[in-house]
Amino acid sequence: MSLHVAVLRGDGIGPEVTEEAIRVLKALSLDFTFEEALVGGAAYDATGHPLPPETLALCQKADAVLFGAVGGPQWDRVEPATLRPEVGALLPLRRELELYANVRPAKTLRSLMMASPLKGENGLIDLVVMRELTGGIYFGQPRERRNDGELAVDTCLYSKSEVRRIALQAVKIARNRRREVTSVDKANVLETSRLWREVVDQVAAENPDVKFTHMLVDNCAMQLVRNPKQFDVILTENMFGDILSDEASMITGSLGLLPSASLSDPRGNKVFGLYEPIHGSAPDIAGQGRANPIAAILSAAMMMEYTFDQAPAGRKIEAAVEKVLDSGLRTADIFEPGTKLVSTSEMGQAVATAVAAD
Numbered sequence: 001m002s003l004h005v006a007v008l009r010g011d012g013i014g015p016e017v018t019e020e021a022i023r024v025l026k027a028l029s030l031d032f033t034f035e036e037a038l039v040g041g042a043a044y045d046a047t048g049h050p051l052p053p054e055t056l057a058l059c060q061k062a063d064a065v066l067f068g069a070v071g072g073p074q075w076d077r078v079e080p081a082t083l084r085p086e087v088g089a090l091l092p093l094r095r096e097l098e099l100y101a102n103v104r105p106a107k108t109l110r111s112l113m114m115a116s117p118l119k120g121e122n123g124l125i126d127l128v129v130m131r132e133l134t135g136g137i138y139f140g141q142p143r144e145r146r147n148d149g150e151l152a153v154d155t156c157l158y159s160k161s162e163v164r165r166i167a168l169q170a171v172k173i174a175r176n177r178r179r180e181v182t183s184v185d186k187a188n189v190l191e192t193s194r195l196w197r198e199v200v201d202q203v204a205a206e207n208p209d210v211k212f213t214h215m216l217v218d219n220c221a222m223q224l225v226r227n228p229k230q231f232d233v234i235l236t237e238n239m240f241g242d243i244l245s246d247e248a249s250m251i252t253g254s255l256g257l258l259p260s261a262s263l264s265d266p267r268g269n270k271v272f273g274l275y276e277p278i279h280g281s282a283p284d285i286a287g288q289g290r291a292n293p294i295a296a297i298l299s300a301a302m303m304m305e306y307t308f309d310q311a312p313a314g315r316k317i318e319a320a321v322e323k324v325l326d327s328g329l330r331t332a333d334i335f336e337p338g339t340k341l342v343s344t345s346e347m348g349q350a351v352a353t354a355v356a357a358d
């Protein structure tokens with residue numbers, strides 16, 4: 001059966017890096033259908049809205065979304081602000097598609113190991129942060145959110161079902177890895193964390209093949225610097241995940257190479273997800289062939305693993321990226337003396353060739 005992918009290239013370097021991700025996917029020789037739609041500033045210019053209804057409709061019927069990036073200075077002053085690309089496209093997409101599980105792998109590429117601020121073997125990490133994306137203090141109860149000048153209030157809310165569904169996503173991901181989940185909370189202080197822990201314990205009992213442990217968030221922040229290799233899957237709520245995923249990303253030393261997935265509930269037998277590089281639209285280098293396409297390519301690898309349940313195909317793409325970097329090819333952002341400078345499309349072509357040869 002055909003693997004149906006909605007392609008939302010977006011703005012700036014989004015189209016360039018997405019092109020290379022598609023090139024690499026095609027090298028897998030599987031039966032893909034790629035369907036394109038406008039998003040972000042490009043959609044605003046063409047239709048007057050950064051997320052046209054036909055774009056959302058395409059995402060709703062596809063198995064997965066491959067997303068580039070949106071935004072740029074030419075749309076920063078669009079009024080009303082709700083029509084600006086990030087606010088008018090990204091946030092509604094996440095909400096409408098119920099993308100509640102944000103998955104951010106942080107894996108050091110061996111050939112870029114010296115870029116890690118943690119020198120030596122300690123900087124060689126391979127972990128995933130699974131962050132709850134649609135609940136917690138960032139959403140809370142809008143009616144209770146206030147600031148009267150002297151006193152400001154945000155509320156943190158979690159329901160059992162919200163915790164359960166993300167804990168189950170963590171189980172699924174851990175099964176393709178070392179089968180270890182560290183659930184991170186602040187259960188010594190917060191009621192929401194105590195509920196979180198209770199539900200995670202239930203999920204752990206139902207899935208004994210995956211080892212669960214609990215860790216307090218302050219300890220986790222410290223352990224990530226002290227001994228990050230101990231982690232396989234870090235499962236945590238929205239705000240803790242926001243902070244810890246950035247901390248983990250920096251350990252790899254290469255923020256611009258990192259992919260992400262935002263997952264929803266399964267549609268039929270497939271987990272629906274939106275896959276995108278963690279970087280933005282980089283308007284400063286757009287259209288110059290200088291963008292590094294690896295984050296987009298690795299996002300496509302995540303799509304193979306999580307939505308299409310083809311972890312070997314995902315690993316094949318990752319291995320191809322490592323091979324190409326080991327051979328010394330570098331885009332401008334990671335260039336160092338002694339390596340060979342290549343363009344966005346040359347890097348994509350090299351990875352695609354390595355995938356096809358595998």
Ligand code: NAD
Nearest residue numbers: 069070071072086256279280281282283284285291292333
């Ligand atoms: P950015 O990630 O676009 O760029 C930061 C710096 O990193 C720039 O110097 C850029 O040239 C460089 N860079 C980023 N990706 C790169 C790549 N693949 N290869 C080489 N260099 C790369 O962040 P920013 O400058 O803060 O934001 C630019 C625009 O992107 C803004 O409009 C912002 O709102 C938007 N943005 C969008 C998303 C998204 O679509 N998910 C995420 C973040 C920012």
